[in-house]
Amino acid sequence: MSVVLSEIPVVTAATGLSPVLPGGHLPWLTGLRQAALAAFQQQGLPHRRTEAFKYSFAALGVVGKLDFVPALIAGDATLEALPAALPAFDGHKVVLLNGSYAPHLSDRAALPAGVEVQPLASLLARQPERLEGLLGSLVQYDEQPFAALASGLVDDGVVVLLEAGTVIDRPLHIVSITLTPGDAPVMAQPRLLIKAGAGSTATILESHVALGETETLSLPVAEILVEPNARLTHVKVRNDTARALHVASRTVKVLAGGIYQAFALSLGGAVARDDIAVELAGEQAEAHLNGAYAARDYQHMDTTIHMDHAVPNGRSSQVYKGVLADHGRGVFQGKVTVRKGAQHTDGQQLHKALLLSESAEVDVKPELKIYADDVTCSHGAACGELDDEALFYLRARGLDEATARDLLIEGFLDDVVEQVENDAIRTVLAGLVRAWLDARQEVA
Amino acid sequence: MALIEIQNLHASVDGKEILKGVDLVIEPGTVHALMGPNGTGKSTLSNIISGRPGYQVTEGRILLNGEDIADMEPDQRANAGIFLAFQYPVEIPGVASSTFLKAAINAKRRFQGLGEIDAMEFLKLVKGKAKELGIRDDMLKRPVNVGFSGGEKKRADILQMALLQPQFAILDETDSGLDIDALRVVSEGVNSLRTADRSFLVITHYQRLLSYIVPDVVHVFAGGKIVRSGGPELAEELEAKGYADYVSAA
Numbered sequence: 250m251s252v253v254l255s256e257i258p259v260v261t262a263a264t265g266l267s268p269v270l271p272g273g274h275l276p277w278l279t280g281l282r283q284a285a286l287a288a289f290q291q292q293g294l295p296h297r298r299t300e301a302f303k304y305s306f307a308a309l310g311v312v313g314k315l316d317f318v319p320a321l322i323a324g325d326a327t328l329e330a331l332p333a334a335l336p337a338f339d340g341h342k343v344v345l346l347n348g349s350y351a352p353h354l355s356d357r358a359a360l361p362a363g364v365e366v367q368p369l370a371s372l373l374a375r376q377p378e379r380l381e382g383l384l385g386s387l388v389q390y391d392e393q394p395f396a397a398l399a400s401g402l403v404d405d406g407v408v409v410l411l412e413a414g415t416v417i418d419r420p421l422h423i424v425s426i427t428l429t430p431g432d433a434p435v436m437a438q439p440r441l442l443i444k445a446g447a448g449s450t451a452t453i454l455e456s457h458v459a460l461g462e463t464e465t466l467s468l469p470v471a472e473i474l475v476e477p478n479a480r481l482t483h484v485k486v487r488n489d490t491a492r493a494l495h496v497a498s499r500t501v502k503v504l505a506g507g508i509y510q511a512f513a514l515s516l517g518g519a520v521a522r523d524d525i526a527v528e529l530a531g532e533q534a535e536a537h538l539n540g541a542y543a544a545r546d547y548q549h550m551d552t553t554i555h556m557d558h559a560v561p562n563g564r565s566s567q568v569y570k571g572v573l574a575d576h577g578r579g580v581f582q583g584k585v586t587v588r589k590g591a592q593h594t595d596g597q598q599l600h601k602a603l604l605l606s607e608s609a610e611v612d613v614k615p616e617l618k619i620y621a622d623d624v625t626c627s628h629g630a631a632c633g634e635l636d637d638e639a640l641f642y643l644r645a646r647g648l649d650e651a652t653a654r655d656l657l658i659e660g661f662l663d664d665v666v667e668q669v670e671n672d673a674i675r676t677v678l679a680g681l682v683r684a685w686l687d688a689r690q691e692v693a
Numbered sequence: 694m695a696l697i698e699i700q701n702l703h704a705s706v707d708g709k710e711i712l713k714g715v716d717l718v719i720e721p722g723t724v725h726a727l728m729g730p731n732g733t734g735k736s737t738l739s740n741i742i743s744g745r746p747g748y749q750v751t752e753g754r755i756l757l758n759g760e761d762i763a764d765m766e767p768d769q770r771a772n773a774g775i776f777l778a779f780q781y782p783v784e785i786p787g788v789a790s791s792t793f794l795k796a797a798i799n800a801k802r803r804f805q806g807l808g809e810i811d812a813m814e815f816l817k818l819v820k821g822k823a824k825e826l827g828i829r830d831d832m833l834k835r836p837v838n839v840g841f842s843g844g845e846k847k848r849a850d851i852l853q854m855a856l857l858q859p860q861f862a863i864l865d866e867t868d869s870g871l872d873i874d875a876l877r878v879v880s881e882g883v884n885s886l887r888t889a890d891r892s893f894l895v896i897t898h899y900q901r902l903l904s905y906i907v908p909d910v911v912h913v914f915a916g917g918k919i920v921r922s923g924g925p926e927l928a929e930e931l932e933a934k935g936y937a938d939y940v941s942a943a
């Protein structure tokens with residue numbers, strides 16, 4: 250059986266699959282899958298009129314042209330050891346291979362008390378009642394066909410439950426590897442569910458790596474609940490091989506006094522999209538989304554954010570920086586909504602792009618929807634080339650042109666990487682940026 | 694042989710002639726001061742010597758140790774021993790000062806056929822020189838010049854000079870923005886680098902700097918060229934009388 254997205258019998262096929270998926274006997278889960286598939290069927294893949302995919306539907310058109318096969322059908326991929334493309338990182342580790350838990354690559358032995366990190370499938374098998382009302386409670390399908398499709402096929406992933414007041418000592422590293430096992434391009438939907446209990450503190454590093462020479466389609470869906478006064482730091486790194494497609498959807502809800510601090514580094518792959526919707530649902534809640542991306546060749550990288558201030562006294566910020574080389578294309582859509590009555594909201598947004606070639610392109614669409622009158626909101630966008638003055642300054646100190654340019658590009662991205670507080674993670678990120686530059690030098 | 698010899702240099706920006714026949718010979722081991730009204734081309738001259746793009750040299754040439762440097766890139770000139778302390782040092786967000794200093798030192802070492810500097814040796818060297826110039830350790834961790842005060846930027850440039858040990862250094866208004874103590878510290882830094890084979894071109898508007906860094910020759914620069922040269926006493930005369938004579942003459 251092969252599931253061909255272009256023809257959309259994926260829905261029928263997936264409905265047929267439903268009983269054999271983990272938790273297929275659970276009515277609530279079957280209902281959730283069917284509703285998601287119905288939403289997908291109704292929308293279809295993004296097209297010209299899908300506003301949220303205005304700049305990216307064309308790049309994602311390839312999804313409809315290739316016969317991606319859900320990992321469950323494509324067969325098991327095998328991997329003996331963690332790939333070199335993955336950031337070497339010392340921490341608690343849980344690894345997903347094509348969306349399914351890979352115990353032999355994971356290390357959950359030293360997790361402190363109060364922290365539960367469970368493979369989704371096994372929790373569905375053992376204690377499904379703990380997921381009812383939680384799984385699928387935040388994800389949105391409106392103009393999110395990929396989130397709908399992934400939810401229709403939801404089978405495995407990682408569930409992180411932090412008890413109230415828990416503090417994780419070392420970061421938790423969640424790894425998602427996508428790898429086509431046979432000839433047919435694989436599609437995986439790694440699911441992530443995080444509930445940071447009241448007053449808990451944790452740092453999570455989420456790494457995505459696609460391997461191999463064949464196309465892969467990864468559709469991560471994350472639902473994150475930050476309970477009152479919890480503090481969650483969430484760093485996502487994507488470092489894919491050339492033919493990878495990655496469309497991630499994340500929905501975050503932050504309750505009173507909670508802080509959600511996110512960073513994203515996006516590198517490699519063919520097309521990547523990060524869709525992040527945050528609702529500041531309690532007063533004094535904060536969300537800070539920062540990120541850096543670098544696109545070369547014909548790579549396309551899209552970050553689409555919706556920051557929703559639902560109640561008063563929330564604070565949010567977004568700072569993203571992108572480097573576009575060759576025919577690279579960047580898209581940044583940042584929407585900030587301040588709902589009626591959400592007074593004293595502070596919402597900031599900034600996107601900066603560095604264009605390294607005439608053929609590179611960036612599309613930025615900031616959007617402020619403000620229905621309260623006493624707020625401080627701003628957005629800014631800058632787009633430019635390398636600064637000639639800075640370039641001359643470095644060269645006047647003996648750095649040759651290529652070295653000077655690289656140092657400036659690195660500085661441009663490091664400037665936002667610096668925002669990551671955890672030293673070990675920041676070092677990993679800076680190392681990936683450096684490796685990206687070195688790889689470019691080799692090609693040049 | 695002269696260390697630097699500038700012969701009948703004419704240069705323009707966007708078709709506008711700024712340098713109109715500069716002649717200047719700087720012997721090894723000497724300090725030359727260049728003084729003159731605003732906007733007459735002093736920084737332009739410094740930039741052209743350093744190889745900054747954007748200027749068209751229409752006539753004349755610049756020799757370093759007898760060799761025409763016209764075809765040399767800015768970094769080749771730097772590695773050959775030319776250093777420019779900028780009138781306005783540039784801020785470079787995201788690039789740590791220490792990373793930058795190390796890259797500069799290693800560029801020079803590579804040029805000299807040496808390997809990269811050892812990390813410990815580098816730290817010791819930089820910290821030592823920084824201390825002499827009154828530069829705090831935390832400034833080295835910050836991005837290049839970002840958030841530095843005007844005077845701190847100037848000191849940072851002099852630190853670079855002290856580390857790179859150029860043969861010929863141009864100080865373009867390094868004194869402006871320095872407080873009285875910093876002026877002394879920086880001057881001492883420069884004086885300690887004065888050797889028999891190293892030379893300086895010191896651009897300044899104030900005689901005060903020249904009482905610390907005593908020049909061998911003082912030049913008056915006006916209307917895109919050197920209009921008069923003399924000894925240190927010329928600076929005092931300018932301080933007293935201003936440039937009126939030269940501006941009208943130019």
Ligand SMILES: Nc1ncnc2c1ncn2[C@@H]1O[C@H](COP(=O)(O)OP(=O)(O)OP(=O)(O)O)[C@@H](O)[C@H]1O
Nearest residue numbers: 706707711729730731732733734735736737738780
């Ligand atoms: N890139 C440029 N484009 C256009 N005009 C320029 C450029 N650079 C310099 N100029 C002009 O050339 C002239 C000389 O400038 P320069 O900076 O060399 O003066 P200066 O003698 O160093 O002055 P100051 O004492 O104020 O530092 C000025 O009129 C200036 O406006």
Ligand SMILES: [Mg+2]
Nearest residue numbers: 735736737780
């Ligand atoms: Mg000047």
